[in-house]
Amino acid sequence: MTTSAWQTPEWVKHAVFYQIFPERFANGDHSNDPANVQPWGTSPTLYNYMGGDLQGIIDQLDYLVDLGINALYLNPIFQATTSHKYNTFDYFKIDPHFGTLETFKTLLNEAHQRGIKVILDAVFNHCGRGFFAFHDVIENGVHSPYTNWFHVSRFPIHPYESRYPANYRTWWDFRELPKFNTDNPAVRKYLLDVARYWIELGIDGWRLDVPNEIDDHDFWREFRTIVKAINPEAYIVGEIWTDGSAWLQGDQFDAVMNYLFRDLCTDFFASYSMRAGDFAAGIDHLIVRYQPQVTYVQFNLLGSHDTARFLSVAEGAGKWALERMKLAVLFKLIFPGAPCIYYGDEIGLHGGKDPDCRRCFPWDQPQTWQTELQTWTKQWVKFRHEYTALRTGRYATLFADNDMNIFACARWDEQSQFVIVLNNNQTPWALDLPLHGQLPSVTQYRDVNTGELYSVAEGKIRELALAPWKHLVLQAV
Amino acid sequence: MTTSAWQTPEWVKHAVFYQIFPERFANGDHSNDPANVQPWGTSPTLYNYMGGDLQGIIDQLDYLVDLGINALYLNPIFQATTSHKYNTFDYFKIDPHFGTLETFKTLLNEAHQRGIKVILDAVFNHCGRGFFAFHDVIENGVHSPYTNWFHVSRFPIHPYESRYPANYRTWWDFRELPKFNTDNPAVRKYLLDVARYWIELGIDGWRLDVPNEIDDHDFWREFRTIVKAINPEAYIVGEIWTDGSAWLQGDQFDAVMNYLFRDLCTDFFASYSMRAGDFAAGIDHLIVRYQPQVTYVQFNLLGSHDTARFLSVAEGAGKWALERMKLAVLFKLIFPGAPCIYYGDEIGLHGGKDPDCRRCFPWDQPQTWQTELQTWTKQWVKFRHEYTALRTGRYATLFADNDMNIFACARWDEQSQFVIVLNNNQTPWALDLPLHGQLPSVTQYRDVNTGELYSVAEGKIRELALAPWKHLVLQAV
Ligand SMILES: [Ca+2]
Ligand SMILES: [Ca+2]
Missing domain, CATH: 2.60.40.1180 (Golgi alpha-mannosidase II)
Known part of the structure; x- marks a missing residue:
C-alpha cells in the first residue's frame, strides 16, 4: 500500500467547480438540435430534448468566470441515445447533439485560456445496448467475437423483450445498461484506452460513474497509473455515495463525490431534519475520515443531476428556504475540499428528483433568477479564492x-x-x-x-x- | 441533360482492378483478430471469421504489383457486425478487426506509391441495426429524434422479434438492414458527408451498393457533384446488375459493375450454356449500349463476392473448365472497360455461392495454386498494359x-x-x-x-x- 506521502492534484485544492448537465445548460448551436427538440424551458421528461450543447457552454464561459468558477465537471458528453448519456454508444465520439470533436477542443481551449479546468464523466461499469461490442452480441449471439465482453448467463439474450429474462448482467435491473466484464483483458484495454485518449486530448480529470460496481481495485489502480502517467495533475474523483476509504489510499482515486457532505448539509440546512450538534458530529467525522490531501480535494456538493435540487428540498421543509440554502452555500464555500455548484443552483433553479432536477438554465428569463442567491454565491466564491486559509488551511x-x-x-x-x-x-x-x-x-x-x-x-x-x-x-x- | 462530351476518369481506362474481400484476403495482424477467429482456410459460414485485415492487403501489395494490378476495389471496411460488413455500424470508422484509420491511411499511401488506386464500397441504401440513428429509434421508439431517418410504418418496431412485422422498410425482407429515408435532408447530408470524408481522405472512388434501391436520381446527382468537386478523377461505379443507362448520362455514375458482361461470359465460357453466335450478339449489344467514355471505364468482372466463382461454375459444366476459364480471362483482358480480378480467381480458388465464394486466399498453401492460370492471367494483364489499343482502342x-x-x-x-x-x-x-x-x-x-x-x-x-x-x-x- 502507498504511504500517506502521496499527492493529490494541487489545482483541485483551489478549485471551485461548476457541474453542467450539457443538454440543459445552454443551447449555443441550433443547427445540432435534435429533430424533435422542444422549446427551451420545457419540463424535463424521460425522453425530451431541449437542445443544450457544448457551444452553449463555450458561450457562457465568461458568465462562469464572473461567478468565480475555475473548474467544470460535465455530465457525459459521449454519443448516447438519452439526454443524460449514461448509456454510452461510443466512448470516442462527442454526441452529435452536443457538437463535434472540434467543438469540444474549442471548449477545452477556451476554458483553459480562462484558467478553467475540465473534467469528464467516465461510465465504465456498463454501456448502452448500442455500444458496438454489445450490439454485436445482440446481432450474432453465441457467434459474436464479443460474448466475453459481458456477463452472459445463457443464449439467447433478451435485450429488448422485457417478458423474458435478460440473460446478462446489467446495472441494477436495467437491461438497457449491460455490465462490462472487466476481467476480460480486451475490455480493460478498451476502457483504459478511453481513459488515455481523452486525457491525452487535454482534459483535466475523470469523474468515475458508479466505480464501486467494478468490484476490482486493480482495475482502478491500472486506471490511475495510466491517467497519472500522462498527466500527474489529473483529478480522479469517484462517485461513491458512502465511505470511499477503500479507493482513497493513494493508489486509486484522489477523492470521491462527497455525498456524505451533501447528506449532512441537506439534513441540517435543507430538509431541516438534523440539528447543529448532530451535524457537527457528522462533519467532524468527515474531516478525519480521509487523509488531509484527500480532504482538500474532496468534491463537495449540495446536489447533482442525481438528486432533487437543494432549494427545492429546502422549500419542501417549510419557510425560510432561501435563508437556509444561503447558509449551506456559505458553509460549502468555507469548508475544506473543492466546492461544486450544480448549474443553476446559484440562481435558484428548482427541481425535484431526476429528471426534474435537469431543467433548462433560464438564460432567456433573467427575471426569474434568484439574484440575491446569485450575488451571495459569487460573494463567497470570491472570498474563498482570496484566502488560502479557506482552501488549504x-x-x-x-x-x-x-x-x-x-x-x-x-x-x-x-x-x-x-x-x-x-x-x-x-x-x-x-x-x-x-x-x-x-x-x-x-x-x-x-x-x-x-x-x-x-x-x-x-x-x-x-x-x-x-x-x-x-x-x-x-x-x- | 448532359452532352456526350462529359468525361469519365482517365485512369480507369488503364486500370486492371483486383477485388478484395478483406476478411479473407490476408491476415497481416493477428493482434486485431476477432476473439473467436478460426484457422485460416476454414470453410466460410454465415458467422465465422478468419482474421483477414488491411495490414494483410498492405503486405501483399507487391504480389499485386507483380500480377499487374493498378487498382483495388475493397468490399466494405467500415465497422459492422459481419464478415461482409454490408450492415454498416459506423460509416466513419474502419472495422477494428480490419485495423485502424492509421492502417487504412498506410494502405492508401503504400498503394498510391505503387501506382495503385483504391476504391471503397458505399452502402447507402440501408444500414445495420446498430447504426446510431436506427439504434436510437430502437431505444426510444416514437420519442427518438431519428424516426424520420427511416421508413417506420408504425410503432413499436420489431427489429429483433421475427414473429412480429418489422414495421419499417428494409432491404428486401432483411430486418437487419433498415432502409434509409433519403428524402430526409438530414439523411442526405449524413450520407453525402460520408462520401466527402473518404474522398477527402484520398480514396479514388466509390463502388455504390444497390444504388437502384435509392430510387432518386437527384440523390446520385448530388453525390456526383460532391465527389467530383473534391476529386474530378474519382471513379463512381454503381452495382447495377441490368441496364445502367438511367445512371450513365454524365450526371450520376461513370460506370456500372458489368454484370451483363459477366453473365455473357459465364454462359458462354463457364456454364457453357450459350454458343458463340449468341454470345457475340450480346457483346455487340453491350458495346453500343452506353456512350464510349462509359464503355471504356465499365467495371468488367467474371465474378464477385455475390456470385459463385467462375472456375467453380465452369467445373460444374463438365470437363475443360480450366481451358474455358483461360479463354474468359483472356477475353476480359482484351475487352473495352476496366477488367477486375476477384481475389484468388487468378490462382484457381474455388467457391460456390455466397458465403462459399469468400474463402481464404491460400497464401500458406502455394502447392494448391493453379499456377498455369496465374501465369496466364499475369501474361495477359501485362499484354493489356502494353498496348493502348486494348484499353482505349x-x-x-x-x-x-x-x-x-x-x-x-x-x-x-x-x-x-x-x-x-x-x-x-x-x-x-x-x-x-x-x-x-x-x-x-x-x-x-x-x-x-x-x-x-x-x-x-x-x-x-x-x-x-x-x-x-x-x-x-x-x-x-
Ligand atoms: Ca443545440
Ligand atoms: Ca487480423
Whole structure:
C-alpha cells in the first residue's frame, strides 16, 4: 500500500467547480438540435430534448468566470441515445447533439485560456445496448467475437423483450445498461484506452460513474497509473455515495463525490431534519475520515443531476428556504475540499428528483433568477479564492448546539484566520463563542461583512449577536 | 441533360482492378483478430471469421504489383457486425478487426506509391441495426429524434422479434438492414458527408451498393457533384446488375459493375450454356449500349463476392473448365472497360455461392495454386498494359459461329491492331477469318505467342488453325 506521502492534484485544492448537465445548460448551436427538440424551458421528461450543447457552454464561459468558477465537471458528453448519456454508444465520439470533436477542443481551449479546468464523466461499469461490442452480441449471439465482453448467463439474450429474462448482467435491473466484464483483458484495454485518449486530448480529470460496481481495485489502480502517467495533475474523483476509504489510499482515486457532505448539509440546512450538534458530529467525522490531501480535494456538493435540487428540498421543509440554502452555500464555500455548484443552483433553479432536477438554465428569463442567491454565491466564491486559509488551511468545529441550532467553525493558516458562525434558526441568539485550543490566539476579530470588531476574552469571542438565519464571518485581526 | 462530351476518369481506362474481400484476403495482424477467429482456410459460414485485415492487403501489395494490378476495389471496411460488413455500424470508422484509420491511411499511401488506386464500397441504401440513428429509434421508439431517418410504418418496431412485422422498410425482407429515408435532408447530408470524408481522405472512388434501391436520381446527382468537386478523377461505379443507362448520362455514375458482361461470359465460357453466335450478339449489344467514355471505364468482372466463382461454375459444366476459364480471362483482358480480378480467381480458388465464394486466399498453401492460370492471367494483364489499343482502342466483333463455337474480335488504334480468336470448343478448326471493314487494312498478322505469320487475302486472314480450346492473338504487322 502507498504511504500517506502521496499527492493529490494541487489545482483541485483551489478549485471551485461548476457541474453542467450539457443538454440543459445552454443551447449555443441550433443547427445540432435534435429533430424533435422542444422549446427551451420545457419540463424535463424521460425522453425530451431541449437542445443544450457544448457551444452553449463555450458561450457562457465568461458568465462562469464572473461567478468565480475555475473548474467544470460535465455530465457525459459521449454519443448516447438519452439526454443524460449514461448509456454510452461510443466512448470516442462527442454526441452529435452536443457538437463535434472540434467543438469540444474549442471548449477545452477556451476554458483553459480562462484558467478553467475540465473534467469528464467516465461510465465504465456498463454501456448502452448500442455500444458496438454489445450490439454485436445482440446481432450474432453465441457467434459474436464479443460474448466475453459481458456477463452472459445463457443464449439467447433478451435485450429488448422485457417478458423474458435478460440473460446478462446489467446495472441494477436495467437491461438497457449491460455490465462490462472487466476481467476480460480486451475490455480493460478498451476502457483504459478511453481513459488515455481523452486525457491525452487535454482534459483535466475523470469523474468515475458508479466505480464501486467494478468490484476490482486493480482495475482502478491500472486506471490511475495510466491517467497519472500522462498527466500527474489529473483529478480522479469517484462517485461513491458512502465511505470511499477503500479507493482513497493513494493508489486509486484522489477523492470521491462527497455525498456524505451533501447528506449532512441537506439534513441540517435543507430538509431541516438534523440539528447543529448532530451535524457537527457528522462533519467532524468527515474531516478525519480521509487523509488531509484527500480532504482538500474532496468534491463537495449540495446536489447533482442525481438528486432533487437543494432549494427545492429546502422549500419542501417549510419557510425560510432561501435563508437556509444561503447558509449551506456559505458553509460549502468555507469548508475544506473543492466546492461544486450544480448549474443553476446559484440562481435558484428548482427541481425535484431526476429528471426534474435537469431543467433548462433560464438564460432567456433573467427575471426569474434568484439574484440575491446569485450575488451571495459569487460573494463567497470570491472570498474563498482570496484566502488560502479557506482552501488549504486547517479546519475545526468550534461550537454546535442542538437546542440553539447554531454551528460555528474556524479555518486558518499562517496568513489568516476565520471564524464562521451560522444561526440555522428563526430565533435570535446572543453567544460567547468558545475558541478551539489549536487556533492561534488573537485578541480581536473583525466581521468581514460589517467591519464590526469583537473582542476575545478567556478563550471566547464575546457577545456575538445572531439574528435569525444570520451568519457571521469573522477574521482575526 | 448532359452532352456526350462529359468525361469519365482517365485512369480507369488503364486500370486492371483486383477485388478484395478483406476478411479473407490476408491476415497481416493477428493482434486485431476477432476473439473467436478460426484457422485460416476454414470453410466460410454465415458467422465465422478468419482474421483477414488491411495490414494483410498492405503486405501483399507487391504480389499485386507483380500480377499487374493498378487498382483495388475493397468490399466494405467500415465497422459492422459481419464478415461482409454490408450492415454498416459506423460509416466513419474502419472495422477494428480490419485495423485502424492509421492502417487504412498506410494502405492508401503504400498503394498510391505503387501506382495503385483504391476504391471503397458505399452502402447507402440501408444500414445495420446498430447504426446510431436506427439504434436510437430502437431505444426510444416514437420519442427518438431519428424516426424520420427511416421508413417506420408504425410503432413499436420489431427489429429483433421475427414473429412480429418489422414495421419499417428494409432491404428486401432483411430486418437487419433498415432502409434509409433519403428524402430526409438530414439523411442526405449524413450520407453525402460520408462520401466527402473518404474522398477527402484520398480514396479514388466509390463502388455504390444497390444504388437502384435509392430510387432518386437527384440523390446520385448530388453525390456526383460532391465527389467530383473534391476529386474530378474519382471513379463512381454503381452495382447495377441490368441496364445502367438511367445512371450513365454524365450526371450520376461513370460506370456500372458489368454484370451483363459477366453473365455473357459465364454462359458462354463457364456454364457453357450459350454458343458463340449468341454470345457475340450480346457483346455487340453491350458495346453500343452506353456512350464510349462509359464503355471504356465499365467495371468488367467474371465474378464477385455475390456470385459463385467462375472456375467453380465452369467445373460444374463438365470437363475443360480450366481451358474455358483461360479463354474468359483472356477475353476480359482484351475487352473495352476496366477488367477486375476477384481475389484468388487468378490462382484457381474455388467457391460456390455466397458465403462459399469468400474463402481464404491460400497464401500458406502455394502447392494448391493453379499456377498455369496465374501465369496466364499475369501474361495477359501485362499484354493489356502494353498496348493502348486494348484499353482505349476501338472494338469490333469479327466472327462468331454457334456451330463452330468460335468467336473472334479485333481491337485497334493508330498504334496497333489485334485480332483475337477463341475456339471455345473441344474440336479443332481451320478458318479463313473475315476482317471487319473498319479495320485498317494490312497484309500480314503475326501470332504474338509463336511469331507465326498469317497473310491477308480478299479481306480474310487465311488458314487459321485452331486446336481445341485454343486462342490466337494476332497483331497486324
Ligand atoms: Ca443545440
Ligand atoms: Ca487480423
